[in-house]
Amino acid sequence: MIRRPLRPLARILQARARGENPDAIERENLRLRHEVTRSAARSRAESRLFVLGLFFTVAFVGIGLRMGFLASTPPAEPNTALGTSEFTATRAEIQDRRGRLLATNLETSALYVHPHELVDPARAARELARLFPDLNEARMLADFTGPRKFLWLRKVMSPEQQQAVHDIGEPGLLFATREMRLYPNGALAAHVLGGAAFAREDVRAAEIIGTAGVERTFDDRLRDPALANDPLQLSLDLTAQTAMEDVLSTGMTLMNAKGAAGVLMDVHTGEVLAIASLPDFDPNDRPAPPTKGDPTESPIFNRAVQGVYELGSTFKIFTVAQAMDLQLIGPETVIDTRGPMVKGRHRITDFRNYGPELTVDEVIVKSSNIGTARIALMIGAERQRAFLELMGMTQATGIEIAEARTGRPILPARWSDIVTMTVSYGHGFSTTPLHLAAGYAMIANGGTRVEPTLIRRSTPQYGPRVVTEETANRARTMLRHVVTEGTGQVADVPGYLVAGKTGTADKPKPGGGYHAKKVIATFAAMFPADDPRYVLVVSLDEPVNTLGREPTRTAGSTAAPVAAELIRRVAPLLDLKPRIEPLKLDGITLTSN
């Protein structure tokens, strides 16, 4: 902008020439300039006022129209009543892989009291105590006659009980609508499902939250109203799970064990088809966590994913597989097995003396600790540790059970030579049975790592490669030999070509050292051996087989028969056809003519 000078030289000179005061010119210019500024400011203010006025007019007209509209339309009740189609299922169902119900919701009622509306508090308390034995009459009467205006009595009731409360006829006894979580199969898959509980409670509805298991892991997903009609489908197979729990509990009784765990897993997809831990509980009435005693003895403790145990000789195959993968040995390499092997204060012995030397295949078949320890020394601590890490043995499994996070393997503090040797046959290194199953699945599927999962999936996992396909094949052949001619002969199921490994580990004492007569017996198997589809791990806690002449504790006589029975039961359920001639059935006549 061009500013006009206040004292233009030409005019000043002219004025001076004329003898006038040049200051008058300056004042005149100053006045003109002020006038221009003022008029600009005025027009700006006017336009602002205009816009403001327009805004108010529009707002008043808008509100007026809306008021008129509201006044002229008939009133309608807001529709939030129960019974609209979206409100029925607030928490999604859980189903097994074939769509069978594992968890659903049931409408029920809760009972609450308005004590000030009770006609005869004494009678109400008496009748309620008669109906519900767990309610205390004296305490209820004290509450009913006290200053309280509101009182919850029961969280859920059956329709019969509700009718009985109705029949008391007290206006102060009121019902609240509730949805409760129901597990129709009772204790089946209890540890997987976990349990649910009421969180915030209201007279109209109550919030259900998952407290354990998949209910807790997928709590947000199950509570999402958009997915309420979309069931959560697990990889579990209800029939396989039933068979597993059935066989495990029979096996536990026969073998006098105090606990059992089992995992059945698809080796390609990583889907867990059945996973059980005994003793179990009813998720409809989940017991509270124990406040005293050993928490690992409680029924709510999940031995399959939470319990970390030294799983013994089942680990030997990993050592051998790694050594073969590093091309340190082959199946026919001869290993020195003279014992006992002394290292510092430690002595490594075999269950029995197997002679001065064995081939690698025989080390696995006969389960020689000394042989495996020697192979481990060839590998060395660093490589062994890296291998276990690559297999995922050093971290908690990623399975979708909330408690699995606590199933973190216990690693040795210092990976010395003696540790390398003991770890090679599964001592001094604790993992969960599920870790073991994942490790065996790696060997079974040709050498790639598999993450166990509980979610139904149809495509195989292709994790990082751990060993070559050839190594995996050789390891599988050795495991097959264990069942055909070694420690796991009991586990041979005709037609299913079972391959597996026994593991008997002494239980560590809490203070250090090992129990002499308490073991964890494990059998890890895969079937069919030539093209494995499933991996099975059975683990028994403190089993004693007293069926023979002398009591035995080795896995070959405790866990292996249980695993065999389990395969016999489960494999047909999984549509796995045995490769044998069917038995000739007598008493069947052809009816075609």
Next chain:
Amino acid sequence: MRTILSLLLAIAVLGLGAWAYRENYATQSAMAETEALKQKIGASRARLAVLRAEWAYLNRPDRLNDLAEINFDRLGLLPLQPEQFGQIDEIPYPLVETIAPLTGVQDVAGPETPPAPKGDLP
């Protein structure tokens, strides 16, 4: 002309009024009906959920196992065994092959060997 026009207009107004009145009530009744249907759907869904839960409860493996044991005399049900798998070729499908060849009997109606015509025909 003017009278006719205003008369027509009056009739049109009356007709439109009646139509609007009818539509208004039809809409309201349709809305009431949807509401009632929604309630019914909600109730049906709740009942369906209960029935499904009950079905699952009655079909729980424990119960079926117990029932199979109780009724063993009649049903003779046992867990599935590997031996119970069969081959498809063990099933006798073509009936002709499964029938033992009959000896000493003359087949009268068999299509393969019709009785040979005797004489008579030219």
